[in-house]
Each structure stands twice: as structure tokens, then as C-alpha cells.
Amino acid sequence: MKKKILCYIFLFLPVCALPAKTEKEIESRIENLLSEMTLEEKIGQMNQLSYEYESAELLSDIRNGKVGSLLNITDPETINRLQKVAMEESRLGIPLIIGRDVIHGLKTIFPIPLGQAASFDPELVRQGARVAAVESRQLGIHWTFAPMVDISRDARWGRIAESFGEDTYLTGILGAAMVQGFQGDDLSSPTSIAACVKHFAGYGAAEGGRDYNSTYISPVQMRNVYLPPFRKAIEAGAATIMTSFNDNDGIPASGNPYLLKDILRKEWNFDGFVVSDWASVSEMIVHGYAKDGKDAARLATEAGVDMEMVSRTYTHFLPELIKEGKITEEAIDQAVRNILRVKFRMNLFEHPYADTHSPSLLYAPEHLEKAKQAALASAILLKNEDVLPLNESQHIAVIGPMAHAPHDQLGTWVFDGEKARTVTPLNALQTTYGHIRYTYEPGLAYSRDKNPENIQKAVQVARNADVAVVFLGEESILSGEAHSLSTLDLQGLQSELLKEIKNTGKPVVLVIMAGRPLTIQRDLPYADAVLYNFHPGTMGGPAILDLLYGKYNPSGKLPVTFVKETGQIPLYYNHNNTGRPAPEQVVLLDEIPLEASQTSLGNTSFYLDSGKDPLFPFGFGLSYTTFEYSGLLLSAPEIRQQDTLTIQVTVKNTGDRYGTETAQLYVRDLVGSVVRPVKELKGFRKVNLQPGEEKTISFTLSAEDLAFYGRNLTRKAEPGEFLLSVGRDSKASLQTKFYLKEKD
Ligand code: BGC
Numbered sequence: 001m002k003k004k005i006l007c008y009i010f011l012f013l014p015v016c017a018l019p020a021k022t023e024k025e026i027e028s029r030i031e032n033l034l035s036e037m038t039l040e041e042k043i044g045q046m047n048q049l050s051y052e053y054e055s056a057e058l059l060s061d062i063r064n065g066k067v068g069s070l071l072n073i074t075d076p077e078t079i080n081r082l083q084k085v086a087m088e089e090s091r092l093g094i095p096l097i098i099g100r101d102v103i104h105g106l107k108t109i110f111p112i113p114l115g116q117a118a119s120f121d122p123e124l125v126r127q128g129a130r131v132a133a134v135e136s137r138q139l140g141i142h143w144t145f146a147p148m149v150d151i152s153r154d155a156r157w158g159r160i161a162e163s164f165g166e167d168t169y170l171t172g173i174l175g176a177a178m179v180q181g182f183q184g185d186d187l188s189s190p191t192s193i194a195a196c197v198k199h200f201a202g203y204g205a206a207e208g209g210r211d212y213n214s215t216y217i218s219p220v221q222m223r224n225v226y227l228p229p230f231r232k233a234i235e236a237g238a239a240t241i242m243t244s245f246n247d248n249d250g251i252p253a254s255g256n257p258y259l260l261k262d263i264l265r266k267e268w269n270f271d272g273f274v275v276s277d278w279a280s281v282s283e284m285i286v287h288g289y290a291k292d293g294k295d296a297a298r299l300a301t302e303a304g305v306d307m308e309m310v311s312r313t314y315t316h317f318l319p320e321l322i323k324e325g326k327i328t329e330e331a332i333d334q335a336v337r338n339i340l341r342v343k344f345r346m347n348l349f350e351h352p353y354a355d356t357h358s359p360s361l362l363y364a365p366e367h368l369e370k371a372k373q374a375a376l377a378s379a380i381l382l383k384n385e386d387v388l389p390l391n392e393s394q395h396i397a398v399i400g401p402m403a404h405a406p407h408d409q410l411g412t413w414v415f416d417g418e419k420a421r422t423v424t425p426l427n428a429l430q431t432t433y434g435h436i437r438y439t440y441e442p443g444l445a446y447s448r449d450k451n452p453e454n455i456q457k458a459v460q461v462a463r464n465a466d467v468a469v470v471f472l473g474e475e476s477i478l479s480g481e482a483h484s485l486s487t488l489d490l491q492g493l494q495s496e497l498l499k500e501i502k503n504t505g506k507p508v509v510l511v512i513m514a515g516r517p518l519t520i521q522r523d524l525p526y527a528d529a530v531l532y533n534f535h536p537g538t539m540g541g542p543a544i545l546d547l548l549y550g551k552y553n554p555s556g557k558l559p560v561t562f563v564k565e566t567g568q569i570p571l572y573y574n575h576n577n578t579g580r581p582a583p584e585q586v587v588l589l590d591e592i593p594l595e596a597s598q599t600s601l602g603n604t605s606f607y608l609d610s611g612k613d614p615l616f617p618f619g620f621g622l623s624y625t626t627f628e629y630s631g632l633l634l635s636a637p638e639i640r641q642q643d644t645l646t647i648q649v650t651v652k653n654t655g656d657r658y659g660t661e662t663a664q665l666y667v668r669d670l671v672g673s674v675v676r677p678v679k680e681l682k683g684f685r686k687v688n689l690q691p692g693e694e695k696t697i698s699f700t701l702s703a704e705d706l707a708f709y710g711r712n713l714t715r716k717a718e719p720g721e722f723l724l725s726v727g728r729d730s731k732a733s734l735q736t737k738f739y740l741k742e743k744d
Helices: 002-012 023-036 039-045 056-063 076-089 113-118 122-139 158-162 168-183 219-226 228-235 257-267 283-287 293-303 313-323 329-345 365-378 425-430 452-463 494-502 540-548
Strands: 047-050 069-071 097-100 196-200 240-243 273-275 380-384 396-399 438-440 467-473 508-514 529-534 627-634 644-653 659-669 680-689 694-702 720-727 734-740
Touching (some): 023 329, 039 313, 113 122, 113 529, 122 168, 168 228, 168 680, 196 257, 257 293, 283 293, 293 329, 313 329, 365 529, 396 494, 467 494, 529 540, 644 720, 659 694
Parallel strands (some): 069 097, 467 508
Antiparallel strands (some): 380 529, 627 644, 644 694, 659 720, 720 734
């Protein structure tokens, strides 16, 4: 009865948080609860189901303590009803933890994570996740399956959209910021949601960019490239972690004790819980790793998967496995402890319900404003031949399928954001930018459209305008999970449309909204300016208009290399040098003399047709102003292992507009016990500068920043010479060297 009254009070006083409990109190509550639990109830905590409808079976399972978590349920009334069954009708009153994929916003949709990464701004990413947490928690969602910190070096992989791109350092910083945003200062706060860093590990290296495919990441690569962002997210406090679908070198992640126990628990001291990916436990049968459901349950439990997402092998087979002595009850207790720890830390026992009484915060004006800021900071100016910013007196032709694509502009992984709330560029022209003269003629209805019928109408509109703004890109369905592509050119007749518009002789601004870096080499000659947006979310329209009209100076930088041709993939800035790197100038296909002798081209590493360089390098992004770097200065030419090196550089705004530059610091370890990349990002700083203004900024580097996993898989900074470069992108040209000394 007492319990009922408490719950009643909390149902109607949902934002009243109890004081945070100490870790010691939490551990003792866990042990007390565990000692009262039957084996069936323990296994119940390890079971996560996807909500479909309120069936009698589901209610009875919750009542009998057979469900620990539900995902994909978003109606607050239903959440509260089911939660009430767990709290008041189950024997021990353990709350359900309600999960949802809130990847880049719940209702207010922010740019896709790849776009947010282009901001190079952890604070912005943190704020976006905070908005998502506030909106989610109001509906009763406690837990999101984000951030995804899979290093993605292959744009064919549709899930590159959900990633922070190709760089380990940037991904780690932004992943940690996202965790902090979701979880706030205190996981027990009623506006916090638990983060779930995913997919552990190596999923982004899917062979050929084909989703779910096997990976072959060596132990050194795993340690140096793929694992560090997970560690950063966990150090930032991520409450949970999700396994991945791929098998790495033959071992599916949900059955990999080396990753889940040796590294995650023993080395990193992670004490939250591990959830499998969707059915990835039972899929170990399909992989050919488990012989049946029972074997899969055994392998996943032994590996350290605490909660099974949807495939129910735990519920079905763990009792039998324990009876047969194949799994110990202690292993089950350990998993349940991990799950209960998160539920206690979140204060779910005291505050399990959705807040159905406070005024709605969904799409709150300040949320929309933050989403707009994120869209502004995420756009990358790739080309500008004196057309941008536009002049407000110009009559513009608004062309292309993405000018008004309220659904597609939101991007992948949007289950809850409504397209009715999207503000497209066309909408912005009808409202905030109502004073601009424009004519709208999309020419194509959607990105894959192959119907040429309306192209000439768009051409006519362009002819009558001063400038054409052509909005092209990808529908949201073309990126995201299971949406891999083998060609990354603009789909349908989009390139043809652009060409026709350029043929009018009018200046052409190309605005792209896409889920990945597309191969736009063939389109560049037909655009005088290119503004690239990874699907920018709810407020993409007004943000793009502010950028086009110079109310906001573009400042985004590419978080991923743009290739010229799909065949260049994987091409990433931090590759190894090889024994035969290509020289500055290489001989390309059309320059090869007839019957050239076998070795006359020089035997180096590049493609005869697409050369050695990308279309745009990692870190690239223009501005309406220009910046100059000078005065690179180190605090010392050599440092000891315990020292900190300070690097100073001056950045000057040499143009005539206020602008923001992201200065980037790269380091190359010239000789290593394993070959080190040609450069690695080690720091970045955002600098705001008035025209003519200059600022001296500084970075620091310690031996810890230079450390890596070498030949015997131990992590240390190896003494020797380092090449350091600073600049506006990964081609950073200001360079100097320093030495790291042996230990004294
Ligand atoms: C995805 C995860 C996601 C889960 C739950 C899976 O298919 O790989 O990233 O969190 O579904 O929806």
C-alpha cells in the first residue's frame, strides 16, 4: 500500500527529483533487491522487448517480472499504464527502462550526426542532445541508443549519416559531448536520459560499405582507430553500450568476450550495462557462430551481453542453461546488477513515469532556435566564385527537388519528428524571407526522379531570374541503416537538371542536402557556388537562407573526405604513407603516351583515372571571408615524456566580413614500432574574427596525446621525431618538427 501511495504521488509530481543517492547506497539497494529476486525475475530484467501493442501477454509478462525494458513506445499515457503495471502489480516493483532511437532529436530534429560533426563544435552537439533529452523524457523515454561513434571511412555505408565521420579524435570528442548532453550533469535528474554508445565495435568498417558485413580490423587498428571514441564516451559517463552486428575476424560482436569483458569491463572499468543490437544475439545462428538459440544465449551471456534486444533467447534458454550448469547464476546476477545499477542511478524507482502534466516542451521555440544554430554551423561551403552571399534585390529561381522536401530534409532515423513542422528553404522564402522575389519550379519531384518532363519549365524560370539556386541531394531513405549504395553520384536526373540550368548562363548556386558525401566532381563545373548540408533537420530552411544571404558566414568543415569517384573508397586523410607514396604530380590516364613502357609512369600508389587526391580533403570548408595562418611557434624543440608542448599560431581574418575559422592541429609520428598515419588530428580551435582582426591561439600536446598501441599492443608514446602542422584543413601547410625524448 505504501508503495502505491508513493507511486501515486510521483505520478502527479513527476518533476520532483529525490536527492541523488550515493554509489554505496545504490550498491546496497542492488544487493537487497537481487537477494529477493527469483531466477525468472532476474532473467526478466535481461529481456528487452519492442512494443507493438498492449497485448494481454505483454501485460502479464510485465506483471510477472519477465520484462526489463521496452523500446519503441512513445505514447506517454501508454508508457505510464505499462510502467504502473511494473511498479505496482509486479512482485518487486522494478521499473521498466524505456528506450528509443533518439539519434538527432526526438521531435525537434537537428542535423544528422555527420552534419553536427561538420560544426567541429562539441558545445553545440551537447546542446542538441540536451534538447533531445528534455523532449524525450517528457514523453517517458529514459534511454536513447546514441551516440553512434563508429568510425566511418566508407560513404557507401548508409550509416555514415549517423556517424561523426572518419576521424577518431573528432568522433571521441563529439561522442563524449553527446553523452553529456543526453545525461546532463546528473543521470538521476528527471530531464536526463541514459546514453547508449554504439556499436561496439568496428561496425563502420563493413567490407565494401555493405551494411552488416564482416570486418577485418587488426588488433592494432582496433585499438588505435576504432576503440578510442568508445572509451571517451564511457569516460564521459555513458550509462550503457550496445554491441554491433558485424563479425570482426570471424567473431560476432555479441559473442565477443575479449571486447565486452577484457577491454570494456577490465581495462575500462565500465559498470553500466551492455545491450545487444536488435536480435544480434539470435543472429549469431545465422552468422554460423551459434548452433541454435540456446547456444546463442550461452555465447552472449558468457561474452557479457547483459540485456538482449528482442530476440528472447535469454528468456527461453537461460533457465535450462543454468540448470545444466552451463551458465552460472553468478553470471546472471552480474548482468542484473549492471542493469539495476543504471535504473537506480537514473532514479527510476522513484521517478518512473512520463510527465503528462507540465506544459509541452516539444518543439519549444528555444529548441527550434538551437536546431537552427546547429544547422547554420553544420553547412560547408565547398565552392564560391563570387556569387555568394546573394543580394536581397536579386530575383531568384528556386529549383530542384530538395527546395521543398519536408520529409527528406530531416534525414535518417527520424521516427518522431513530424514533417509538418519542418521549415524548408521554400517555406523560409514564404515567411522570414518574404521580401525576396523568387519563382519556384522544382524541375524534378524527388531525388531519384528520372522524368525529364518539367526540366524545361525550370530552365525557363532560371532564364527569367537573376540567379538560380538549385537544391539537390538525397532523399532520407537513401542513407541510414541497411541503405548502402555502390554509386554515390546524384540520383535520377539531378545532374542533368543542374547542367541545363547552368546552360542558361545565369549564375548557379548549388545547395545540397544529403546523408553522406556524394561524388559531385562531375557537377562542380555547373555550379558557381556549392553549399553542402548533411540533412539539416527541422530548421534547415531558415538556416540555409541565412547562409545564402550572408546573415551567417559558413563555417562548417568536412568531417569526412569527399572522394572524386566511388572507386577511390576508402580514401581517408590519416592513412599510412606506404613504401611508394604518389608524388605531387602523377600521370593520369589521358596523359599516358601510346605504348608507354611498363615502368615509365613511376611505380607509386594512386589511381590512373582518379589520381591520388580526394575531391575535398578532411577538414575542408570555405567562408565568405579569408583567413591566413602565420607565426607557428613551439614552446620547445624537444619535450620529455612528462612535459607539455605548447603550440602557438596566429590566425588573421584577411577578408572583409566577420567569420569563424576552425584551426586544426595535425601530428605525424615519423617513425614507429608500427607505421603511423601521415597525419592525425590532435586538436582544433574555433576562432571568431572581425575583418582585419588577428588572434594568437594555442594548443597543447603531451606524451599522452602522442601515445598509441604499438607492436606488442601496449600503449605508449614512442620517443623520436614528430612533424606538426597547423592550418585550415588536413592539408595544413604550416609545419615544424619537434622531438619526444626517451624517458629520463
Ligand atoms: C540498429 C541500432 C538501433 C536498434 C534499435 C538496430 O537495427 O542497428 O542502431 O539502436 O536497431 O532500434
